[in-house]
Amino acid sequence: LASGIYSFACSLWNHHTDTFLQQICAGDEAAATNSLERTLLSLKVLRKLTVHGFVEPHWNVEVMGFLNAVFERLKQFLECSRSVRAENVCRDRLEKTIILFTKVLLDFLDQHPFSFTPLIQRSLEFAVTYVFTEAGEGIVFERFIVQCMNLIKMIVKNYAYKPSKNIGDSSPETLEAHKIKTAFFTYSTLMEICRRLVTCYFLLTKEELIMWEEDPEGFTVEETGGDSWKYSLRPCTEVLFIDIFHEYNQTLTPVLLEMVHSLQGSTNVEDTNAILIKDAVYNAVGLAAYELFDSVDFDQWFRNQLLAELQVSDDRYKPIRRRVIWLIGQWISVKFKSDLRPMLYEAIRNLLQDQDLVVSINNNVLDDFEFRTDQFLPYLECMFTLLFQLLQEVTQCDTKMHVLHVLSCVIERVNVQVRPHVECLIQYLPLLWKQSEEHNMLRCAILTTLIHLVQGLGADSKNLYPFLLPVIQLSTDVSQPPHVYLLEDGLELWLVTLENSPCLTPELLRIFQNMSALLELSSENLQNCFKIINAYIFLSSSGFLQMYATDLCQSFCELLKDITTEGQVQVLKVESN
Template identity: 50%
Template sequence: MASTFASARPIVLETLSQACSQNADILKPAEQKLHQWETEPGFYSILTDIFCNHAIDANVRWLAALYCKNGVERYWRKTAPNAIAEEEKEAIKKRLVADFTEPVPQLKQIATQIAVLTAKVARLDCPRNWDSLLPTLLAAVRCDEPLVQERSLLVLHHVTKTLASKRLIPDRRLFEQLTQDVFKFMVSLWNSHINTFFQLASQHDDAMGSAVDRCRVILKILRKQVCYGFPEVHKTEEVMNFISSLFPQMDAFLDCRRSLWGNHDVLEKCERIISSITKVLLDLLEMHPVSYVHFIKITLTFVVQYNFTTKGLLFERFVVNSFNLMKQILFSDVYKPRKNTGEDTCPVTVEASKIISEFFTLETLAEICRRLVSQYFLLTIDDLSTWDADPEEFCQEEGGDSYKYSLRPCTETLFLTLFKTFRLTLTPVLLEMVQTVQGPCDPEDLGAVLRKDAAYNAVGLVSFDLFDEIDFDSWFTSHLLQELKVKHKSYRVIRKRVIWLMGQWVAVKMSLNLRPVLYQAVLELLDPNEDLAVRLEAAQTLKTDILIYKFYP
């Protein structure tokens, strides 16, 4: 690109327009030209000039920002072949933070693209070669103009996220220093904006949607700062005060959510920010368990209050995060006293263990167990619809990290963790629930069928822990085999669960002389006329038995 900036700009603009074409004969040559220009001096300055011009077509601007972002990744480093010249870099950096008035709402994708581009440059240059970036962003954030504040917050979020991801020790220390410089201001900004939102929400003002958007972006920034900006969170009073304030603020957001029925858009945004608050707590618990000891009791109280009382059954994302908070507290090695040793020398472990044991009383554990099984284990209408529409998908087991995002695996993981931690307390509670439902059940009563399914599911999940508590051979012959003979359509739920239950217990406690009976039951459920999901489960049980016992004839 030997021509001057002024003469080359129209050519690049026209080529970008052609690259947005739906006609392959026009698009392909344009893409080739743009590829050829990637190493030409001045090309990225022209792209920056184009995507910063609000008068140009949005698709063209978006593509210009994309090409510029890709160019930064390849050619920004000084050591890169065909590296961008220092003068051009400086011009691009100045232009990136010169204007925070990207129009809304149609062009928000462009604003995000520019924010990501700015963050990529910041990763390589900030603060050593771009020390003006954060002061410029903070000045824009302080602006009274809502659009400027919203756009600058978006950029600050992506810059913070990018800088926090750098894990070399010098980079971590640099981020810690940057965080200490701005954390207090960000907390005050957060408090100011949530107060504004609650005021607008109380009046059902249309501006509450954009207000909660700004709150969420600020919280995303604070989330990274809290987790990566302080080596020892509990030694910084401002951070501890901020975390403490999140619990009453979450209460307020949950109360506000109840008043927003009918305003689906703002209701959804309110749910997102509630989920974001729980993510702050989850990250802090995972990365700073020593500091989180101070919040164990209030966290457990909060989780029980909103998920295991009449207030329960809130929106799924909140329930999942709440359950994961409780599970992570129980699962943390930092909070578990060592077995077979004398007095624990770690005061954090002693304190955490004491808080946990005092909180989980017999009454609390029994209520949690009953509600997990009787409410959260129940198959839903959506589950049954999936079963009807795609039985194979319904039978697909979710593994890995699915407990972090999906309600059913999350619920089962929490139940397992609770049972293994408090087995002696919860065993009689679970056995009582099973005894209540194991009698004859009216197939027409779907609720009763689902409750039985849930109780059987619980027994199967903790089969190893119930080895000495259940005479499975007797249960198998006196109850479970009879369950398989009920062919009512609704009872497919129980047939599938019972054959799964046999698969769970076959490796735990089943007599060899009952193997032929098991095989006969499996063969009957493999009949082509049987429900597909039941047949798949029967095949899985047979596979489990073969793998364990090499097929006992």
């Protein structure tokens, strides 16, 4: 079906495209807008036909002809955009059309990587030229840059283009694609891409610096995780850098190290550009931490330079203070000697008192695999107090979640040693829970904190029951909408509460009313449900079974009909208790 209408769709698209370009050059905005709308619609049809209409599209001359024409049309539209001002009615539609051209290429690469092989060279030349050379100056816009970077990333990282370790096991198509890729990414090309990514795209922008001053919390929680690299410039540039550095680390490691060596010593606080360059280079070293493991003596760098930079208190140096503590957070689980940690904790304590909220918030280094409690204990009281003050000071949910995460890490690591310091947090959490009624992700963070608190307090956690048990009740009640977000953490909190309870109270018995509905779900949480039931039996089998034996038997009978053999064994284990 697609092949039957493809030729007509192509001619229609070409006609409307040519008409638009003629009309916009003639200054006929009204007619050009109409033609551009038709160009956009016909291009949408062609996108679907090209990507989904053919099993082996590279054998179709018209399909490959259209895809090659996309590059020419993109150049024409980008040049056209020079003369179409922001206030022009065509501008928005023009940018949408340019983005749609790039989507055609990205979708085709995603769905037909081997059919895309003849386009690899041209795609890389096009994207690199517009994003990493002067050719793009004055005509490229943010969304287009993101699309071009994603095109480069998808080619670099595409598994279809990576030969097996044993070359003989690779298909001829893979070897051909790899050959084209290797020929394009020469030393000079890679060096230029790396330098431009770091010294142009990694630089904090004027808008970001204004946001830092006017909305520090908003600045710290700008989206960088998940799929944000597909749509946002900063995460996109960072992900592209990581992928290219990983793929070509032997070539790029000396390039990055040269940048680092050029920045020895503290930077003049008067030189804003030098500070921003250093921030960008440190960002690159943090992103490439695992690749640089054998090339950077991070311990020596920390002692000789980074620690001193954390102690520069000038307000203009705050981008470096923020970046250095982030950088240490990236390296601490990669390469950081244990005996340096007390010096680091001293620095963190000072940063938590920093006048700048962004610097205070960016302390991630306590979530450390090699954390040693004995090294941290001298700083525990002060750190806990400062983190709690920061938790109260910040107002946005995302920021509170971040600070709670750090507090949770501290509580988890020091365990029972936290007991003398948690009273203020215990008093505050009920208020925060109430305030977060509309913010389920913040409530998840509160649940995680409570889990670690209960484990740290042990039997003393019974003093938390007036707050704790209603929280468990709500989180595990499948009739309440929030359970979709809270159930998993709520069940874990329920279990650790029972494991740390000295006895079975009437209130603990009462919340078991939620269990029948949970067992009916037969979900991935069934294992935790069985553990909770066992915990009740161990605490007080007679009192518990007197109330719930009948309900449990009914639930188990229903369960045995539907679950796997492994699940049936778990039910029988509970019954045997």
